[in-house]
Amino acid sequence: MDKSKASNHRQEEGLGQELEQLLAKVAPPKAPAWFAAKTLARLREERGSSKAIGSWGVGWRWIWAAGTAALVAGWVLWDRPKSGSEISDAMVFAALDALVEQEEENRWWAGL
Amino acid sequence: MGRLNFAGRVTRALQEQENAELFGFMPEAMSDGDLMARVASGDEEAFRQLIERHQDRVYGTVARMMGGAGPEAEEAAQDIFLRVWRSAGTYRPEGRFVTWLMTVVRNQIFTRTGQRKRRRDIDGEDVVDPESGESFMEKQADPQVRMASEVLSGKELEKAVEVACAELPENQRLVVHLRQYEGLEFEEIGKITGMSLTAVKALMFRAREALKKKLSGYLTASK
Numbered sequence: 001m002d003k004s005k006a007s008n009h010r011q012e013e014g015l016g017q018e019l020e021q022l023l024a025k026v027a028p029p030k031a032p033a034w035f036a037a038k039t040l041a042r043l044r045e046e047r048g049s050s051k052a053i054g055s056w057g058v059g060w061r062w063i064w065a066a067g068t069a070a071l072v073a074g075w076v077l078w079d080r081p082k083s084g085s086e087i088s089d090a091m092v093f094a095a096l097d098a099l100v101e102q103e104e105e106n107r108w109w110a111g112l
Numbered sequence: 113m114g115r116l117n118f119a120g121r122v123t124r125a126l127q128e129q130e131n132a133e134l135f136g137f138m139p140e141a142m143s144d145g146d147l148m149a150r151v152a153s154g155d156e157e158a159f160r161q162l163i164e165r166h167q168d169r170v171y172g173t174v175a176r177m178m179g180g181a182g183p184e185a186e187e188a189a190q191d192i193f194l195r196v197w198r199s200a201g202t203y204r205p206e207g208r209f210v211t212w213l214m215t216v217v218r219n220q221i222f223t224r225t226g227q228r229k230r231r232r233d234i235d236g237e238d239v240v241d242p243e244s245g246e247s248f249m250e251k252q253a254d255p256q257v258r259m260a261s262e263v264l265s266g267k268e269l270e271k272a273v274e275v276a277c278a279e280l281p282e283n284q285r286l287v288v289h290l291r292q293y294e295g296l297e298f299e300e301i302g303k304i305t306g307m308s309l310t311a312v313k314a315l316m317f318r319a320r321e322a323l324k325k326k327l328s329g330y331l332t333a334s335k
Binding site for chain 2: 014015016018019020022023024025026027028029030031032035036038039040042043046
């Protein structure tokens with residue numbers, strides 16, 4: 001009794017007995033012959049090509065990284081202040097002495 | 113043994129693969145989950161077994177959804193298995209394998225039919241049935257007229273059912289196929305289609321009404 005109730009309920013929710021029987025007469029097509037073999041062949045082919053692309057991809061990335069590193073290094077070196085441009089204390093004092101001397105000379109010429 | 117997590121199963125699969133290579137032994141009656149664990153470790157033999165086990169199910173669904181068997185359906189079915197191979201590492205055996213597989217099938221079909229629809233919109237291109245040489249649009253044009261003029265026979269009934277199913281909206285067609293031919297429960301169909309149980313049942317109801325209308329001649333004749 002419960003079984004028939006369940007089956008009735010299933011049919012109410014489903015397509016109904018008559019339609020189900022009609023559709024059952026028309027089975028969906030089966031996979032063609034050699035389907036598995038062809039799929040495996042495609043898999044191997046794709047794995048082969050992706051390996052080739054992968055190795056080129058790694059090489060390409062290295063080239064890109066090296067180029068970027070070279071550019072950054074060049075820019076840093078170019079922008080760095082020159083080491084010879086440092087001014088020592090002696091040079092400052094010499095310049096001050098020269099200024100004082102100049103000032104004294106000016107005053108002498110002016111008769112002051 | 114049955115409670116092993118996926119990583120454990122992959123490790124076991126690798127050990128078994130080693131044994132298989134050493135002793136030339138490969139158990140035939142492995143569960144789908146175990147086969148997937150082997151596939152995740154790159155075992156092509158396990159993948160072949162998985163394909164052979166599910167090829168009719170996948171190909172049949174693809175063919176029904178894409179308007180018939182042929183090279184396009186075969187290519188789509190192969191794409192599905194290749195996707196299974198690629199996703200094997202992320203597969204988690206939480207539910208039935210078939211539910212997961214049919215979700216992959218559904219996604220692939222909807223992507224393909226979407227592309228085909230866009231192509232048809234742009235180019236006005238139609239798809240031709242490789243068996244009859246008849247266009248898919250032509251096939252769908254007026255099945256009622258064809259049915260009335262044709263004598264009832266096995267082949268014609270087959271055609272009428274195919275056309276009636278093809279005329280259903282994609283979601284309804286998929287629900288009918290999964291229920292009728294794959295024998296899946298509504299809950300599983302809901303998981304596959306990403307719909308609630310009520311939505312799936314509503315789709316089924318609408319599909320039933322549409323099919324009854326389209327196949328009314330055959331239903332009365334079969335009485």
